[in-house]
Amino acid sequence: MAKITIDGIETEVPDGTTILNAARQIGGAIVPPAMCYYTSLQQSGGKCRVCLVRVAQASARDPRPLPKLVASCSTPVQDGMIVENITSPDVLEARKGVVEFLLINHPLDCPICDQAGECDLQDLSYAHGLATTRYEEERRTFEPIDIGDKIKLHMTRCILCYRCTYVADQLTDERRHGVLNRGDRAEIGTYIQKAIDNDFSGNMIDVCPVGALTDRTFRFKSRVWFTRPLDAHRNCEKCCGKVVLWTKGEEVLRVTARKDKYGEVHEFICNECRFEHKNLSDWVVEGPRHIDRHSVISQNHYEKINLVALKKEIERQIQFQKGRTNGNNPNALTA
Numbered sequence: 001m002a003k004i005t006i007d008g009i010e011t012e013v014p015d016g017t018t019i020l021n022a023a024r025q026i027g028g029a030i031v032p033p034a035m036c037y038y039t040s041l042q043q044s045g046g047k048c049r050v051c052l053v054r055v056a057q058a059s060a061r062d063p064r065p066l067p068k069l070v071a072s073c074s075t076p077v078q079d080g081m082i083v084e085n086i087t088s089p090d091v092l093e094a095r096k097g098v099v100e101f102l103l104i105n106h107p108l109d110c111p112i113c114d115q116a117g118e119c120d121l122q123d124l125s126y127a128h129g130l131a132t133t134r135y136e137e138e139r140r141t142f143e144p145i146d147i148g149d150k151i152k153l154h155m156t157r158c159i160l161c162y163r164c165t166y167v168a169d170q171l172t173d174e175r176r177h178g179v180l181n182r183g184d185r186a187e188i189g190t191y192i193q194k195a196i197d198n199d200f201s202g203n204m205i206d207v208c209p210v211g212a213l214t215d216r217t218f219r220f221k222s223r224v225w226f227t228r229p230l231d232a233h234r235n236c237e238k239c240c241g242k243v244v245l246w247t248k249g250e251e252v253l254r255v256t257a258r259k260d261k262y263g264e265v266h267e268f269i270c271n272e273c274r275f276e277h278k279n280l281s282d283w284v285v286e287g288p289r290h291i292d293r294h295s296v297i298s299q300n301h302y303e304k305i306n307l308v309a310l311k312k313e314i315e316r317q318i319q320f321q322k323g324r325t326n327g328n329n330p331n332a333l334t335a
């Protein structure tokens with residue numbers, strides 16, 4: 001086991017754990033963001049650099065800081081390591097720079113993008129992005145293409161995280177797509193149009209952190225926050241059959257795998273569950289999907305209303321407003 005301190009919080013993790021996973025064990029705001037790392041996909045990580053952290057002390061044996069910021073998703077912990085994430089101004093500055101780079105070619109088309117509301121890059125830009133762009137050169141653009149009859153590729157939105165290629169490599173029988181070319185010519189390419197006729201290819205949509213790969217059966221049907229997500233399952237011979245149904249009334253608009261709080265799927269689902277069972281009666285509905293209340297998707301979705309707590313909160317706010325109007329110290333009223 002190794003003892004590690006992240007942003008002043010100490011934890012103990014098995015040797016070989018990465019800094020990112022150690023931070024996830026602690027949880028909360030100190031967890032670095034991740035756009036390319038994906039727990040269930042081998043070799044993922046180390047591409048996007050949004051998870052950079054500062055190692056203020058390399059280990060108990062060697063208390064010197066590491067000279068450069070490191071990618072937390074691919075750096076293993078050492079006993080006695082001290083790591084700074086949100087407590088380091090250098091890290092926050094570097095993350096800002098990485099976000100600016102990621103947005104150089106990525107279009108700001110959130111109002112028409114199906115990923116809006118559940119896009120990691122959108123969240124990251126709100127947290128670390130600039131309000132304006134300094135980029136004056138021509139952005140690279142691509143025509144959207146259909147890959148198979150169920151998936152749309154908008155290469156212009158791709159951040160080259162490689163997750164979809166790992167899905168193709170590790171989950172489907174025959175990989176037919178990957179990253180072609182290098183530098184600013186690099187693109188997710190082909191024989192992709194021919195490909196993706198495989199039982200597990202739909203998982204590429206779920207792992208894509210941006211709107212580069214979207215579900216053609218769901219596109220433009222609804223903004224995701226207008227849907228009602230439900231946990232449901234069915235007996236499936238090909239996969240675990242555990243999904244989230246994104247519904248509107250009785251209609252099932254979309255079926256996805258279940259993601260954890262870091263946006264990762266641990267049990268991938270087959271294309272039959274994803275695309276061929278769009279009737280509520282095909283599923284055993286377990287109940288509302290828990291959505292983090294900070295997500296826009298949680299708007300207007302109440303799993304359970306605690307009326308007593310709600311009443312108390314309203315009374316507290318009324319009291320707070322009265323205190324402000326009377327010129328009292330409002331903080332005294334929150335006690």
Ligand code: SF4
Nearest residue numbers: 158159161162164208
């Ligand atoms: S298409 Fe999506 S998942 Fe694939 S490399 Fe691009 S951003 Fe990543």
Ligand code: FES
Nearest residue numbers: 046048049051073
């Ligand atoms: S998540 Fe670590 S480099 Fe992308």
